[in-house]
Every structure is written in structure tokens, then in C-alpha cells.
Amino acid sequence: MADAGHRTALVSGAGNGLGRAIAVALAGAGHRVVLTGRRREPLEATAGLLGADTRVATVDVADAASVEALAAELADEQISVLVNNAGVPGPVKPLGEIEPDEWDDVFAVNVRGMYLMCRAFLPPMLERGAGDIINLASVSGKRPLALRTPYTASKMAVIGLTTTLGAEVGPRGVRVNSLSPGPVRGERMARNFRLEAQQLGVSEAEAEARFASRATLGRLVEEHEVGAAVVAMLQMTGLHCADIDLSAGMVAR
Structure with a gap:
């Protein structure tokens, strides 16, 4: 069962864009928010929009040692909500022109980073028998999007990670869902x-x-609509192993 009441939520990639909008929405709903990202300055700017008890910590989600250090730094926090938002858009060009390093860079952040964050922050949730993980996917992972092959492939991988992890940890009280916005x-x-x-x-x-x-x-889609969707998903206590489309009707199924 999900934790009751207002909880502490960790949002990755919270320095701008969707991460900032999600953090603002969570704080507005009464949650305490921990902001993470690679650079402290934009995180501090986001923190200025939230309450005084907002916490800021830097991390490179693609680096295992960095994520482990983050988990150690936040060991005094009861992270009940993990929002894996950190991601990179990758190149915009035909597949034949994409270099292997460009492909790897996208998967390092968008998929490996999500795996590392889940791996680091799941154990305390499982010990408590409660928690929520929301992974940011994209409608781009579910329909053709020319010139964006690594990005779309990575977002489909996020959906697969979400459903499989949910099947693993749902019986132990942790809900795992993904949100697929786009275009934002x-x-x-x-x-x-x-x-x-x-x-x-x-x-x-x-x-x-x-x-x-x-x-x-x-x-x-507007950024604030994505933030509102995250809050709504947390309130839907029966939502699990689900991928929610927020695409202004780009995907209909």
C-alpha cells in the first residue's frame, strides 16, 4: 500500500523544464521535495520556488558511483516518492549519421540512469513495504518519430523497465508507473x-x-500539466505497472 499523507519526493533533473514543473506541483500538493541534477545553480533556482525545507543535491545519474554517493548523502531522508525525470534528447538526424557514442550517451542517461536511481532508492521502500516510483517516458517511444531513433528507443526501454520492475516489487508494496508526455x-x-x-x-x-x-x-502539452499528472498519479492508489499518456491526443489507444 502506498504511504499515506504528504511525503518526501526525490525528483531528478529538477533544475529546469519538466523536472522543475514536477517539483513545483509536488510541493504545491504538500510534499517535501529533494531536488537533484548535475548542476547546483539551476537546482537552487528551483528550490527558490518551493518551501524553505527543500533540499538540493547534485548527481550524475549515469554514473554508478555518483548515484551511490547521492544515496549515502540522503540516507537521513525517508524518500517515499522517486520521480525519475532526468533525461537527454539526443541527436536529431538519420540513424546512419548517428555516432555510436551519441547513441550510448542517450541510453546512459535515459535508461542506465533510471536503473541506477531505482537500484539505489528502492531498498528502503521495500523495507517499509511502501513507496512510489514514477518514470518519465514519452509518447515518442510508442509512435514513429523520424530522426530521433536513440531517444525513442530509450523511452520504449523505460516503459519496459517500468512494467517489469513493477511486477517485481508490487507484491512488496511499491508502486511503479510511467508517464509519457509529449509534445511538451x-x-x-x-x-x-x-x-x-x-x-x-x-x-x-x-x-x-x-x-x-x-x-x-x-x-x-504544457509543463504544468505534466506536474499535475504526476500528483494525480500518486493519488490513484490502484495505479500500478501502468503507462499514462499525456499527449494532447497524439497517441490514442
């Missing part, structure tokens, strides 16, 4: 539209319009 308005999508426009020989506005037209609402 923000710096990352602006960067993708710019690179896609260069590849296709169109304007950035046209690249964005083409992408948004795939959603039946005809618009991008």
Missing part, C-alpha cells in the same frame, strides 16, 4: 524544432506546427 512546450522541444527544421529545410514554426498537428487537440 519548452526549451527542449524548441531545440528539437530548430534541428528538425534544419534537417527538413523548413521554418521552425512549420516544424512545430507539423508536430503539433499529430495531436488531436492540435496543440503542445
Whole structure:
């Protein structure tokens, strides 16, 4: 059974974008939030938006020693909610032009990093017989997205990690779910539209319009909607081994 009441939530990649929006939403719902990311300055900026008891810690989720050090640093915390948001967008170009190191860099953060964070923070949850893990996947992992092969492959891997881990730990009281946003308005999508426009020989506005037209609402998802979805998922106590689409209708099933 999930922990009752307001809990301490760890959010990775919380220095900007979706991580910041998720942290703000969790704090607004009454949770204490621990912010993690590679650089302290943006984390401190996020902390300034939250309560005085917000904690900041740096980590490179792709590095096992760094994650182990984070777990040791936070040993005095009862982390009841782990939101694995840290991720990188990867290259925007045809598969044949993607270098092996570029491919590996995407999987190192988006998949290995999620595995390492789960591995580090699961044991106390299992000991208590309660906890929640929410992994950020993407609708890009479930529909074709030209020029984004490593990213889409990594996000499908996140969904597989989520369902399998959930099957392992659900009987011991820990819920594991994934949230698949997209497309979300923000710096990352602006960067993708710019690179896609260069590849296709169109304007950035046209690249964005083409992408948004795939959603039946005809618009991008807003960052605050992703934060609200995370809070809602935590309140749905029967939700487990599930992947939730938040795509403005880009994926319908």
C-alpha cells in the first residue's frame, strides 16, 4: 500500500523544464521535495520556488558511483516518492549519421540512469513495504518519430523497465508507473524544432506546427500539466505497472 499523507519526493533533473514543473506541483500538493541534477545553480533556482525545507543535491545519474554517493548523502531522508525525470534528447538526424557514442550517451542517461536511481532508492521502500516510483517516458517511444531513433528507443526501454520492475516489487508494496508526455512546450522541444527544421529545410514554426498537428487537440502539452499528472498519479492508489499518456491526443489507444 502506498504511504499515506504528504511525503518526501526525490525528483531528478529538477533544475529546469519538466523536472522543475514536477517539483513545483509536488510541493504545491504538500510534499517535501529533494531536488537533484548535475548542476547546483539551476537546482537552487528551483528550490527558490518551493518551501524553505527543500533540499538540493547534485548527481550524475549515469554514473554508478555518483548515484551511490547521492544515496549515502540522503540516507537521513525517508524518500517515499522517486520521480525519475532526468533525461537527454539526443541527436536529431538519420540513424546512419548517428555516432555510436551519441547513441550510448542517450541510453546512459535515459535508461542506465533510471536503473541506477531505482537500484539505489528502492531498498528502503521495500523495507517499509511502501513507496512510489514514477518514470518519465514519452509518447515518442510508442509512435514513429523520424530522426530521433536513440531517444525513442530509450523511452520504449523505460516503459519496459517500468512494467517489469513493477511486477517485481508490487507484491512488496511499491508502486511503479510511467508517464509519457509529449509534445511538451519548452526549451527542449524548441531545440528539437530548430534541428528538425534544419534537417527538413523548413521554418521552425512549420516544424512545430507539423508536430503539433499529430495531436488531436492540435496543440503542445504544457509543463504544468505534466506536474499535475504526476500528483494525480500518486493519488490513484490502484495505479500500478501502468503507462499514462499525456499527449494532447497524439497517441490514442
